[in-house]
Amino acid sequence: MDIKVNVRQAPSDCYVVDLSGEIDVYTSPKVKDAIGELIDRGVYNLVINLEKVRYIDSTGLGVLIGCLKRVREHGGSVNLVCSNPQIRKIFDITGLVKIFGIFDAEDAAMKALA
Amino acid sequence: MNDPVANTAPELVELRIPARAEWVALARLAVATVANRLNFSIEEIEDVKLAVAEACAAVIQHEGHGEFIVLSCDTRDGALQVRVYDAGRHGLPAQERSLNFDEARIAGLGIFLIRTLMDEVSYDVHPQLGTELQMLKRSLDRPV
Numbered sequence: 631m632d633i634k635v636n637v638r639q640a641p642s643d644c645y646v647v648d649l650s651g652e653i654d655v656y657t658s659p660k661v662k663d664a665i666g667e668l669i670d671r672g673v674y675n676l677v678i679n680l681e682k683v684r685y686i687d688s689t690g691l692g693v694l695i696g697c698l699k700r701v702r703e704h705g706g707s708v709n710l711v712c713s714n715p716q717i718r719k720i721f722d723i724t725g726l727v728k729i730f731g732i733f734d735a736e737d738a739a740m741k742a743l744a
Numbered sequence: 745m746n747d748p749v750a751n752t753a754p755e756l757v758e759l760r761i762p763a764r765a766e767w768v769a770l771a772r773l774a775v776a777t778v779a780n781r782l783n784f785s786i787e788e789i790e791d792v793k794l795a796v797a798e799a800c801a802a803v804i805q806h807e808g809h810g811e812f813i814v815l816s817c818d819t820r821d822g823a824l825q826v827r828v829y830d831a832g833r834h835g836l837p838a839q840e841r842s843l844n845f846d847e848a849r850i851a852g853l854g855i856f857l858i859r860t861l862m863d864e865v866s867y868d869v870h871p872q873l874g875t876e877l878q879m880l881k882r883s884l885d886r887p888v
Contacts, residue, residue: 652769654765654768654769654772654797654801655765655768655797655800655801655804655805656765656766656768656769685772685793685794687794687797687798687801687854687857688798688801688853688854688857689801689854691853692853716786716787716790719787720794720857723857723860723861724853724856724857
């Protein structure tokens with residue numbers, strides 16, 4: 631079990647973080663560090679693509695919330711790409727759909743940041 | 745081998761793992777296998793997996809937790825009862841719903857998820873023996 635993190639710059643000047651695997655109490659520090667490095671470099675508009683994430687728990691949610699908090703302090707935002715109903719359900723029942731922009735497609739998530 | 749567990753047949757599955765983050769995935773896998781044996785739906789299996797993982801994570805994230813986590817799955821009567829035990833002397837965080845950035849509320853997401861995803865949840869804190877969280881999940885397709 632592992633998590634893969636890939637960071638790429640999109641043409642629209644925002645950054646996309648592709649996550650692949652399972653985000654849990656063991657792997658979430660790796661996600662936190664990767665996104666944290668990006669924010670430290672001054673990237674405050676992020677799309678986090680969860681399309682290849684098979685599982686997320688509260689520690690993973692905590693990492694995403696922490697990232698959102700940090701970028702908002704700089705006027706930025708985080709949009710999520712997630713069409714997996716099992717993952718989406720976690721955001722629904724925790725009420726996090728109200729604080730994250732959650733999109734089915736990456737294009738829409740990037741467009742909403744612009 | 746692939747027959748579901750009969751409604752009346754009690755079966756007990758136990759797993760003992762080190763109370764460290766890298767072992768939580770094994771607890772998830774084990775409880776998913778047991779839930780699958782009960783013919784739980786995919787969504788119900790995911791619910792149980794997440795609840796068990798949250799319970800394990802709650803143990804690991806508390807100071808003073810035990811060295812091991814013991815996971816016990818009782819498949820009695822077609823329902824799945826899961827106990828998560830460790831020898832630490834701590835309780836679980838109060839039920840909280842995180843709608844803001846307060847770190848304490850974020851920490852309460854785990855127990856909130858457990859209570860939301862499972863049908864019955866309770867826990868006992870024994871001063872000398874440790875802490876045990878009990879959770880029950882019934883399958884909608886197999887009312888008991």
